[in-house]
Amino acid sequence: MYSFTKEQELIQKAAREYADRVIEPAGAKIDQENLIPSEILRGLGALGMYGIPFPEAYGGGEAGFLSYLLAVEQLCKASLGVGMIISVNAVGLSVVNAFGTEQQKKQYMPDGINGKTIFSFAFTEPGTGSDPKQLSTTAARDGDSYILNGTKRFISNSGYEGPIVVICKESESGQATAFIVDKFCSGYSISEPWEKIGAHGGPLYDVYLKDVKVPAENMLGGIGDGMWVLKVAMIYGKIGLVGLFLGSALAAYEEAVKYARGKTHRGTPIADKFQHIQMSIADMAMKYEACKWYGYHLGYVADTVKDQNILIKEAALTKIFISETAIDIARIAMSIHGSYGLMKDYKISRVWGDVIFGPQVEGTAPTLKVLAAGVILNS
Ligand SMILES: Cc1cc2nc3c(=O)[nH]c(=O)nc-3n(C[C@H](O)[C@H](O)[C@H](O)COP(=O)(O)OP(=O)(O)OC[C@H]3O[C@@H](n4cnc5c(N)ncnc54)[C@H](O)[C@@H]3O)c2cc1C
Numbered sequence: 001m002y003s004f005t006k007e008q009e010l011i012q013k014a015a016r017e018y019a020d021r022v023i024e025p026a027g028a029k030i031d032q033e034n035l036i037p038s039e040i041l042r043g044l045g046a047l048g049m050y051g052i053p054f055p056e057a058y059g060g061g062e063a064g065f066l067s068y069l070l071a072v073e074q075l076c077k078a079s080l081g082v083g084m085i086i087s088v089n090a091v092g093l094s095v096v097n098a099f100g101t102e103q104q105k106k107q108y109m110p111d112g113i114n115g116k117t118i119f120s121f122a123f124t125e126p127g128t129g130s131d132p133k134q135l136s137t138t139a140a141r142d143g144d145s146y147i148l149n150g151t152k153r154f155i156s157n158s159g160y161e162g163p164i165v166v167i168c169k170e171s172e173s174g175q176a177t178a179f180i181v182d183k184f185c186s187g188y189s190i191s192e193p194w195e196k197i198g199a200h201g202g203p204l205y206d207v208y209l210k211d212v213k214v215p216a217e218n219m220l221g222g223i224g225d226g227m228w229v230l231k232v233a234m235i236y237g238k239i240g241l242v243g244l245f246l247g248s249a250l251a252a253y254e255e256a257v258k259y260a261r262g263k264t265h266r267g268t269p270i271a272d273k274f275q276h277i278q279m280s281i282a283d284m285a286m287k288y289e290a291c292k293w294y295g296y297h298l299g300y301v302a303d304t305v306k307d308q309n310i311l312i313k314e315a316a317l318t319k320i321f322i323s324e325t326a327i328d329i330a331r332i333a334m335s336i337h338g339s340y341g342l343m344k345d346y347k348i349s350r351v352w353g354d355v356i357f358g359p360q361v362e363g364t365a366p367t368l369k370v371l372a373a374g375v376i377l378n379s
Pocket of ligand 1: 088120121122123124127128129130131153154155156157199204357360361362363364365366367370
């Protein structure tokens with residue numbers, strides 16, 4: 001586990017070089033405009049960044065989830081928004097790969113992998129983001145089709161062309177059921193973007209589905225499989241999130257070290273002069289190392305373990321640890337910066353706005369702890 005394969009190293013290096021050369025210089029602009037330039041999105045496709053863990057048969061790299069996580073970390077060190085787009089796209093690809101018919105895989109995966117289209121995944125609603133029993137979006141059978149109605153809240157990537165996997169309540173059975181819908185079809189519309197306090201670059205909208213007609217063959221899995229689609233989405237989504245917040249943690253750590261070396265007090269860098277700055281740097285190094293190896297372990301588990309319950313538990317616990325520790329690291333990095341960290345000219349201010357998202361998205365820490373404890377206590 002503690003040595004990477006040649007392939008993993010090459011993927012990590014390719015992501016790091018692209019992030020340093022192309023994304024980092026655009027980082028402040030992405031943050032300001034809340035938009036990733038389309039040439040960056042195309043460049044990520046050309047590098048194969050959307051398809052790292054997916055089968056070669058559909059154009060993917062078939063290089064595993066550890067490789068994917070290593071790449072996402074490097075990209076997110078430069079801009080968390082870039083990683084959000086890749087991560088949510090990978091959620092859509094993962095569920096189609098796991099539950100899709102051959103026809104659905106052929107239709108949707110190659111373009112999601114080469115970046116021509118970008119997936120969304122819609123579970124959250126105004127009434128709930130944690131409880132599938134409260135779903136209110138409906139799918140009612142109408143001959144060979146289903147008619148979808150409802151509102152989905154905080155949906156990533158929903159402004160980009162491509163498929164959206166929607167978790168609905170199938171009207172006749174009352175069971176959670178997933179459908180693949182083409183965004184911007186008749187009846188699909190989005191709100192104004194939410195004004196987030198951070199995680200810029202991945203604009204977030206509400207999605208309105210008004211009498212959206214989808215062929216019955218667009219059902220993903222069977223009636224009642226929506227819960228399993230959601231569980232698989234949450235596993236692979238959390239691998240992406242772990243990469244996202246590892247990237248933020250690394251960015252905060254590196255920014256703080258750079259600042260402490262450059263900022264002087266009576267002619268001496270604060271890194272050399274003040275022992276508490278040195279201790280803070282050691283604290284960040286210790287916390288980042290713990291995050292890194294716990295995070296990479298999740299990639300290894302995803303590549304080697306088939307038991308869904310173990311994956312659910314590992315993904316939940318790793319995501320809690322990394323997202324909460326990334327906040328700790330960013331807090332220490334802020335304190336090293338003094339007031340400069342509060343200014344938008346300094347990258348740490350942006351990282352601070354990003355890390356605060358970690359514990360809230362894709363399941364809050366309390367709900368994930370309950371989930372993980374259930375797996376532990378029932379095994
Ligand atoms: C940047 C961003 C991107 C997002 N992208 C997407 C997306 O692409 N698709 C999507 O579907 N959603 C997305 N979301 C929504 C997000 O995943 C949910 O908001 C999140 O899961 C929490 O749901 P909620 O806000 O409705 O909280 P609630 O479920 O309303 O929870 C509120 C509080 O109650 C607690 N609570 C709730 N249930 C329990 C329980 N059973 N046990 C203990 N405590 C409980 C929670 O811990 C929390 O403190 C996104 C959100 C953000 C901010």
